[in-house]
Amino acid sequence: MGRICLGLILLLGSALPALATAGTPVPRVIALPAHGALVLTIPDGWQDETRQPGQRLPPTVLIGPREGQKFQILISVVCPLSATAGRTDEATLRAEVASAAKSAQPQAVEQSLPIKEFAGADGRGFCFFATDRAPAPGEFKYLTQGAIRLGKIALVFTVLTNDGQDTVIKQVFEMLRTAEHRPGGASL
Numbered sequence: 001m002g003r004i005c006l007g008l009i010l011l012l013g014s015a016l017p018a019l020a021t022a023g024t025p026v027p028r029v030i031a032l033p034a035h036g037a038l039v040l041t042i043p044d045g046w047q048d049e050t051r052q053p054g055q056r057l058p059p060t061v062l063i064g065p066r067e068g069q070k071f072q073i074l075i076s077v078v079c080p081l082s083a084t085a086g087r088t089d090e091a092t093l094r095a096e097v098a099s100a101a102k103s104a105q106p107q108a109v110e111q112s113l114p115i116k117e118f119a120g121a122d123g124r125g126f127c128f129f130a131t132d133r134a135p136a137p138g139e140f141k142y143l144t145q146g147a148i149r150l151g152k153i154a155l156v157f158t159v160l161t162n163d164g165q166d167t168v169i170k171q172v173f174e175m176l177r178t179a180e181h182r183p184g185g186a187s188l
Helices: 002-018 090-107 166-177
Strands: 027-034 036-041 046-051 059-066 072-078 114-117 124-131 140-152 153-161 179-181
Touching: 002 059, 090 124, 090 140, 114 166, 140 166, 153 166
Parallel strands: none
Antiparallel strands: 027 036, 036 179, 046 059, 059 072, 072 153, 114 124, 124 140, 140 153
């Protein structure tokens, strides 16, 4: 999976040491230009940074541990391009996750990468899990990737972990399950 995500990690991964630190888990309100706000509750001990590309584009949230064993989480917000655009409907999200699983398959230990469905507060999500058959030193062994509909937006996520980090995956799914989209704005 390292080769699949290496370009994205090289581009975004260098930001993790400079991330803002988290204390007690509190909701993070992330402005979505022209689309309200995203509210994510970041677990205690994790740090996060929001990359806002500008030009009214939606942000990407980078999350990692404050200390201890490394992991990386990337959450990108997908907003509809117009009122009639269907980029965030569940069928489209499922198809995009299936396409990502197909791309990851040649490097995975698993013979198949089935798409799993999970429930969110305001829509369904889809994901797959893969084990890199030959991670290079410093690369991550496990990839969890997927997307979840959240009202009229979607969150596309990538989670990179190693052995002994099952709790991280559980916390990510809880964070996604409780995420909120506030179409009206960024206030809590």
